[in-house]
Amino acid sequence: MSEVKNRIAVLRAEHKISQQALADAISVSRKTISTIETGRFTPSVTIALKLAIFFNVTVEEIFSLN
Structure with missing residues (x-):
């Protein structure tokens, strides 16, 4: 089964924004x-x-299938 990976934490850090x-x-x-x-x-x-x-x-720059 595929797992969805994401880059949200990385993007948040780049933009200096909290959860x-x-x-x-x-x-x-x-x-x-x-x-x-x-x-x-x-x-x-x-x-x-x-x-x-x-x-x-x-969306593809944030989420990907592993």
Whole structure:
């Protein structure tokens, strides 16, 4: 089974933004950001698109299959 990997923590560090600030910006909880970053939760397409728009990158630049 494939595992979804992501670069959210890296992008947050590059943009100097906290989990809470990112969560507030895309209207989710900080816990949602945390669980996505650690791979315990795969986000919906809507959340993935909001993250891509926020970071000004493509969804594929954030998420990949392992």
